[in-house]
Amino acid sequence: MPISFYSRFRSPHERELIEDCLMGPMASDGDCAARVQGLFQSRLHTNLPFLTPSCTHALELALGVLHLKSGDEVILPSYNFPSAGNAVLLAGGTPVLCDVDPDTQNLDIDDMQRRITPRTRAVITVHYGAVSCDMDRLVRLANEAGLILIEDAAQAVGAFYKGRHLGTIGDFGAYSFHSTKNISCGEGGALTCAEKYRQQAELYRECGTNRSGYLRGESGRYAWTSRGSSLILSEWCACLLYAQLLSLEEITSRRLELCEAYRQALLPLEESGRLRLMSVPPDCSSNGHLFYVRFDGPGTLGRVQNRLHSQGIDARTHYVPLHMSPMGHALGYRDDDLPASRRAYETLLRLPVHPNLSVGEAQQVAQVLAHAL
Structure with a gap:
């Protein structure tokens, strides 16, 4: 009796939405992306997310706007995919690995707390299996230590802690829409962030330019304003993602x-x-x-x-x-x-x-x- 480990959900809305997308301009951050953002905002009760090519890119976007300096440390659990560690390294920081709770495989808050030093800038918690650690305690400790809290919610779309959607509790939340995830467009991701980081994230995501502000009519031209990268989800993937989110x-x-x-x-x-x-x-x-x-x-x-x-x-x-x-x-x-x-x-x-x-x-x-x- 062959039983596969993964099998993609096929939404009944996919074919119609794909055909509509093919007839459109396929411009990034277009109509399909706006629909996805609207669903996220209404269902997760969060600010409009930034759609990215993957959760890895979402983590890189979060770390990219923190302007880490050489020697800055970011704590993250060792039982983890490499994306978070790579994001810290690419941003110029040092990943500090901590242990996990043996009951949940989530970040061990006691071990994390022991690893805080004057050089610690942020902590990344991974919601393993769409189950979180004690987020009340983690938020409190992060605030007391002046740390940025990043939620790696790659597996956690539609999961909650005390009625709050995972990925919306910390300063940043990163989601995955990889083919192995509950909601999938093959490759895709999203980043939620606190309002105070929104402008920096918008600039970084669009090659360090003010393109979005230009399209909103806030500037006559768009130009290079800061460091950044091209971290925008394609409209094609956004179309598939919208169909999945409807289900x-x-x-x-x-x-x-x-x-x-x-x-x-x-x-x-x-x-x-x-x-x-x-x-x-x-x-x-x-x-x-x-x-x-x-x-x-x-x-x-x-x-x-x-x-x-x-x-x-x-x-x-x-x-x-x-x-x-x-x-x-x-x-x-x-x-x-x-x-x-x-x-x-x-x-x-x-x-x-x-x-x-x-x-x-x-x-x-x-x-x-x-x-x-």
């Missing part, structure tokens, strides 16, 4: 149904101590982006994954922690420095979750997993 509730509902099916099927294994299920704290509401289990060690993980693969079920591990990577070693970290991050790498297995998977298939996956233990 956000349906996509989220389907994924959450699958996660609950896994939880119910595998709960007896957790109660008997044979594995640990993905944890969602009471203050958090996930969007069903992923569902994972934790085993007692890499040997059990490998055996279970091999058994699932032998049955055509594509189950996957996740990140190599940044501190254990070649770049992490080059930055001076050792493999044992951040034990919770290393433990997640060695014991975490993600199960298939996507809108084209049925509850019955999820139950079959759980059955094969149980037999492998």
